[in-house]
Amino acid sequence: MQNMLSPKFLLPFFLLSVTHGVGYVSSTEQHKSSALFVFGDSTVDPGNNNYFHTLDRSNFPPYGTDFPNHIPTGRFSNGRLATDFIAAYLGIKDFVPPYLDPTLGLEELITGVSFASAGSGYDPRTSSTNGASDVWRQLRYFEEYKTRLERLIGKKRTQDTIVKAIFVVSAGTNDLSGNFALPSPTHTTTVSTYQHLLLNYCRRFIQGLVEQGARKIAIVNVPPIGCVPSIITVNSALSIPVLQHRRRPCIDSLSSIARQYNQMLQAELKALQSSFKENCTLAYADIYTPLDGYIRRPYEYGFEVVDRGCCGSGLLEQSYSCNPFSLVCHERSKYVFWDATHPTETAYNLLFQALRPVIDYLVNN
Numbered sequence: 001m002q003n004m005l006s007p008k009f010l011l012p013f014f015l016l017s018v019t020h021g022v023g024y025v026s027s028t029e030q031h032k033s034s035a036l037f038v039f040g041d042s043t044v045d046p047g048n049n050n051y052f053h054t055l056d057r058s059n060f061p062p063y064g065t066d067f068p069n070h071i072p073t074g075r076f077s078n079g080r081l082a083t084d085f086i087a088a089y090l091g092i093k094d095f096v097p098p099y100l101d102p103t104l105g106l107e108e109l110i111t112g113v114s115f116a117s118a119g120s121g122y123d124p125r126t127s128s129t130n131g132a133s134d135v136w137r138q139l140r141y142f143e144e145y146k147t148r149l150e151r152l153i154g155k156k157r158t159q160d161t162i163v164k165a166i167f168v169v170s171a172g173t174n175d176l177s178g179n180f181a182l183p184s185p186t187h188t189t190t191v192s193t194y195q196h197l198l199l200n201y202c203r204r205f206i207q208g209l210v211e212q213g214a215r216k217i218a219i220v221n222v223p224p225i226g227c228v229p230s231i232i233t234v235n236s237a238l239s240i241p242v243l244q245h246r247r248r249p250c251i252d253s254l255s256s257i258a259r260q261y262n263q264m265l266q267a268e269l270k271a272l273q274s275s276f277k278e279n280c281t282l283a284y285a286d287i288y289t290p291l292d293g294y295i296r297r298p299y300e301y302g303f304e305v306v307d308r309g310c311c312g313s314g315l316l317e318q319s320y321s322c323n324p325f326s327l328v329c330h331e332r333s334k335y336v337f338w339d340a341t342h343p344t345e346t347a348y349n350l351l352f353q354a355l356r357p358v359i360d361y362l363v364n365n
Contacts, residue, residue: 001146003291006166019207035112035362036087037095039138039205040170040220042118042342044083046097049118054131056119060314061324062311066332066345074098076118076318078310078338079345083114083168085352086359090166099141106152115141115166118319121175122201135171135201135234139208162213166362168285169205170220172198180256181231190210195261198360199268210280216356221262224292226254229308230340231277233315248307252297262288262361281365283358290354294336294347304334311339318342 027117038044042056050059058064064072066079075081084095092111097104099113121134127134133141149158176200180191189197202219209217225231227250235251266284273282295306310315310329311322318339329335333346343351 004322005081016238018151033090033092033163033166035110036083036090036113036166036168037090037112037142037162037214038083038116038168038170039135039209039332040116040168041120042076042081042116043172044096044114044168044170045074045076045098045116045118045364046081046084046096046114048100048114049132050074050098051100052117052131052133052340054119056117056130056132056319057318058118058322062322062326062328065328076342077345077348078332080354082348082352084100085349086166086168086355089352089356090363099145100256109145112165112280113141113145115145116170119174119179120171121173121178122198122205123175126175126178135169135205139205139212139250142209144213162358163215165203165214165216166359167209167214168220169209169215169217171205172202172222172261172265173225173258176222176257177225177228177254180257180293181225181228181251182234191257191260195257195264197359198261199264202265203268203272206269206347210276215280216283216286216359216365217280218283218362219265221265221288222258223288224250224255225258225308226251226256227292227295228341229314229337230316232307233340255292258288262286281362283362284346284357285355287351287354290351291336291343293349294350298336302333302346303336304331305329309337309340309342310335310344314340316340 002073012279030146047056047059058076059074060072064070067073087093087096087309096112097108099115107177117133118126119130120134121241126133145244146158179194206217232248232251236248294301294303298304298306309317310332312326313319317326318341322339332344335344336347
């Protein structure tokens with residue numbers, strides 16, 4: 001791949017010091033990003049799964065109840081995702097569309113799309129039975145996207161667009177939770193062995209992006225999986241409805257698996273950054289720390305309910321079990337989780353605020 005940037009090596013791997021952006025002044029005005037490209041799972045899927053034969057869908061009410069015009073787009077939330085807030089912050093577009101939307105025109109394509117698919121992961125086995133698109137298939141879609149864009153605007157302009165674009169990768173949660181936090185795991189292996197396998201997949205995926213021209217890549221770590229309401233439900237005796245007046249604690253033994261993986265991911269990304277012959281900037285995007293804070297100290301962030309979702313009982317509902325017949329809480333901004341797995345728009349907005357230094361760093365390097 002021809003080097004599209006200056007010959008000097010870029011700044012070393014960036015470690016995020018979490019901030020919530022209060023009074024933060026954006027530095028993106030100095031440098032303009034051309035587009036935002038997104039890969040990963042349901043936390044960043046704006047509706048690609050609408051076009052797959054899968055049960056992992058959310059293109060029906062009450063999903064989208066706080067999205068503009070109350071449209072259930074396929075986002076697993078009541079409103080916007082963190083990547084939508086990022087796109088608006090960069091001045092690129094208000095919402096990141098799904099790549100598989102057949103109605104997308106040139107203006108939407110050239111400013112970036114999401115290839116993410118709910119239920120996916122780095123490990124192809126994670127999505128092998130649910131019809132989702134794993135990150136490798138998403139990478140092939142990106143190659144297809146490049147060819148498509150080249151036909152519309154030419155090869156040189158396509159290359160320039162990709163070089164200046166921000167790439168966000170958010171995957172790994174389904175891989176870890178499917179193997180260690182849910183009954184009947186996809187396959188059996190030790191925690192350490194599987195963590196190393198995921199890191200190998202992650203490294204190969206990033207290398208694949210770089211080979212396709214990506215130069216500014218944010219890699220999102222995994223959240224505290226032991227605090228996800230649905231995972232608490234299937235792993236804790238405190239999940240029975242009669243005890244719902246009590247706040248259910250996180251399962252730290254499961255969240256520790258995520259913490260261990262995140263530490264290994266940091267080290268892996270540092271090594272990968274230093275190994276690149278081509279100029280490329282990697283940024284470790286930490287969502288574990290802020291989300292853990294929302295759950296452990298909810299009143300500091302305006303939350304009141306952290307151990308269940310807003311939809312239905314909030315214990316297990318997601319996808320088709322969170323549907324037009326489900327009861328929905330009235331004060332959605334008081335909940336960290338929308339359904340039993342995915343954050344509310346309020347929580348996604350706070351996560352975006354925490355990630356703004358990462359986005360600014362990528363824009364300016």
